[in-house]
Amino acid sequence: MKPSLRDRHAVAVSVDCLVFGYDEGQLRVLLIQRRRPPFEGRWAIPGGFVEDGETLHQAATRELAEETGIRKVFLEELQVFDAVDRDPRGRVLSVAFLALVKPSGLKLVAASDAVRAAWFVLEEVPELAFDHRGILDAGLQRLRADLLRRPIGLELLPRKFTLGQLQRLYEVILNRAFDVSNFRKKILGLGVLQPTQDYETDVAHRAARLYTFDLASYRSLMANGFRAF
Amino acid sequence: MKPSLRDRHAVAVSVDCLVFGYDEGQLRVLLIQRRRPPFEGRWAIPGGFVEDGETLHQAATRELAEETGIRKVFLEELQVFDAVDRDPRGRVLSVAFLALVKPSGLKLVAASDAVRAAWFVLEEVPELAFDHRGILDAGLQRLRADLLRRPIGLELLPRKFTLGQLQRLYEVILNRAFDVSNFRKKILGLGVLQPTQDYETDVAHRAARLYTFDLASYRSLMANGFRAF
DNA sequence: CCAAAAGTGTTCACGGTACACCCATGC
DNA sequence: GCATGGGTGTACCGTGAACACTTTTGG
Numbered sequence A, B: 001m002k003p004s005l006r007d008r009h010a011v012a013v014s015v016d017c018l019v020f021g022y023d024e025g026q027l028r029v030l031l032i033q034r035r036r037p038p039f040e041g042r043w044a045i046p047g048g049f050v051e052d053g054e055t056l057h058q059a060a061t062r063e064l065a066e067e068t069g070i071r072k073v074f075l076e077e078l079q080v081f082d083a084v085d086r087d088p089r090g091r092v093l094s095v096a097f098l099a100l101v102k103p104s105g106l107k108l109v110a111a112s113d114a115v116r117a118a119w120f121v122l123e124e125v126p127e128l129a130f131d132h133r134g135i136l137d138a139g140l141q142r143l144r145a146d147l148l149r150r151p152i153g154l155e156l157l158p159r160k161f162t163l164g165q166l167q168r169l170y171e172v173i174l175n176r177a178f179d180v181s182n183f184r185k186k187i188l189g190l191g192v193l194q195p196t197q198d199y200e201t202d203v204a205h206r207a208a209r210l211y212t213f214d215l216a217s218y219r220s221l222m223a224n225g226f227r228a229f
Numbered sequence C: 001c002c003a004a005a006a007g008t009g010t011t012c013a014c015g016g017t018a019c020a021c022c023c024a025t026g027c
Numbered sequence D: 001g002c003a004t005g006g007g008t009g010t011a012c013c014g015t016g017a018a019c020a021c022t023t024t025t026g027g
Helices: A003-009 A056-068 A132-149 A152-156 A163-174 A180-190 A215-224 B003-009 B056-068 B132-149 B152-156 B163-174 B180-190 B215-224
Strands: A010-023 A026-034 A047-049 A074-081 A092-101 A114-121 A193-199 A209-213 B010-023 B026-034 B047-049 B074-081 B092-101 B114-121 B193-199 B209-213
Touching (some): A010 A056, A010 A074, A010 A132, A010 A152, A010 A163, A010 B003, A026 A056, A056 A114, A132 A152, A152 A163, B010 B152, B026 B056, B056 B074, B074 B132, B092 B132, B092 B152, B132 B152, B132 B163, B152 B163, B163 B180
Antiparallel strands (some): A010 A026, A010 A047, A074 A092, B010 B026, B010 B047
16 A cells, blocks of 8 residues: 555544343443553453454454454344544544354453453443444344344344243343244244254153244345345 | 554555445445556546544545535445555455445545545446455445335435335335335335425426435334335 | 144235325426 | 227235234243
């Protein structure tokens, strides 16, 4: 690149990964505690600057692994945050990503710029660094909208799950109740769930059948269009 | 900003405005012919580099005015395009915006980096510069999805319009037919259209009533959620 | 036996779809 | 009077909402 182009139009670009996880019947956000200024010690959404030669998606994946130890997650562009004064160091443009992780094997390993990494229930999220509260709000809105349009909720559940778990996930995230019978009919009618031969164990009531997500029929469903509720 | 931050993480950032217009029963895209390399003489989506101290939205508005003379339009973030080799000059990250303009008073004034500015029907769009074909495809998909979710189509029509015009707009963009009676019922049932006392003139059939868009009820509709078809 | 959640069936109301029909205007 | 598109009414069907009921398991 000629120096002129970079000098005249350069902007520092960072990525921020808003990570949602679902565990113990609760939707949780992954936050890190900042090791360095600005906002040293304050909780924030994991992220960092884009390096030369990597795409934003790659940068987001890398930062997530570095700061929290999380790998292999669903990761999708959310929105750009570009208020000119959003970073006290100067003009920094941030591309926010929305990430969804399965609860199984969630071993958080804080490192790099992060002192700690921890999951927070929405109601207990502390004051955040930068404009990260805005990112969280935007991401939550997007998650709720997406849940109704595509089987994105499955990214938050283990490989095998019961319909009860899935229903509770919908109820918790959308903050509304569903009729058991109607929920089953609707979800199974979509044809994206594959029943297995396995059942729940050690529960104080009739054991529920476990289902898995059927990728093939998911694709054909998306090709057409899909609408839950 | 400390030099170190800018030097190490700076990326050239541009905005591109994908502008759709609807006229004579056709959906059209606004393109400009590039005055300078790279891709000199090639048609492209209007856009340019972000200047210091302006937001992306401001930059998009400015570039659109400079290159085409268009002002006051609906303008919304579409998506970031960040392939590392998308610009032969080096790493340039582009934030694409989706713009919708009303056909009335469309005076195109090419200037700045643009030799010409012109409207193209989708089928006649030539080969485009950079990855602009991808931006166009993404924007079209977004426009179609949005049309079903919110009364965005009204941004493409003049202030007063007939239900027939609106229906044709939906049919052209979504490439499917709607039953006249059902379309009227559905749209009017939403309550976002205000009937006026005016009618079409000089048509070889019964004159159609003109409607306007009611912003107030639109807001309450969005607050809840809305679904056309 | 009881509590608790899985799982099934039935009824009802609403909204989308299809289609038939009348109205107004220019040529 | 005929073609053209505006505008209205109705009958049917599928889907979602509400709810009653049975099944299985642990305590």
